[in-house]
Amino acid sequence: MKSFKKELWFNTEKRYQFIHITRDVQEALRESGIQEGLCLVNAMHITASVFINDNESGLHKDYLEWLEKLAPYSRDGYHHNVGEDNGDAHLKRQVMGREVVVAITNGQLDLGPWEAIFYGEFDGKRRKRVLIKIIGE
Ligand code: ZN
Numbered sequence: 253m254k255s256f257k258k259e260l261w262f263n264t265e266k267r268y269q270f271i272h273i274t275r276d277v278q279e280a281l282r283e284s285g286i287q288e289g290l291c292l293v294n295a296m297h298i299t300a301s302v303f304i305n306d307n308e309s310g311l312h313k314d315y316l317e318w319l320e321k322l323a324p325y326s327r328d329g330y331h332h333n334v335g336e337d338n339g340d341a342h343l344k345r346q347v348m349g350r351e352v353v354v355a356i357t358n359g360q361l362d363l364g365p366w367e368a369i370f371y372g373e374f375d376g377k378r379r380k381r382v383l384i385k386i387i388g389e
Pocket residue numbers: 332336338339342
């Protein structure tokens with residue numbers, strides 16, 4: 253069995269931002285040379301997500317508005333905000349998830365027709381990373 257690891261680094265301009273990373277994951281898969289297996293992609297930070305959904309800007313606005321209703325930004329509104337202000341970001345990350353796992357078939361990510369992979373940032377403007385781990389043959 254082969255194993256391959258790669259990190260992607262981000263430093264977003266905005267506090268909340270979604271970044272399309274399907275091509276980065278495809279590039280990692282190409283570098284790995286693995287034809288059949290599994291690909292894990294996870295955020296290495298507890299205020300960021302990796303998720304799969306439609307690459308459609310309206311939906312991304314809907315996500316951000318929905319998350320803001322669930323866990324609005326508030327400097328004083330969270331028990332966690334002692335010395336920092338990212339209590340909302342921890343909750344947003346929990347809803348959007350930590351990681352995705354994608355099957356690899358014939359050397360390709362075996363995604364559904366409208367599936368795309370995104371990095372979701374909820375406490376940005378700092379350097380953060382995503383881990384890609386690919387195992388298989
Ligand atoms: Zn925190």
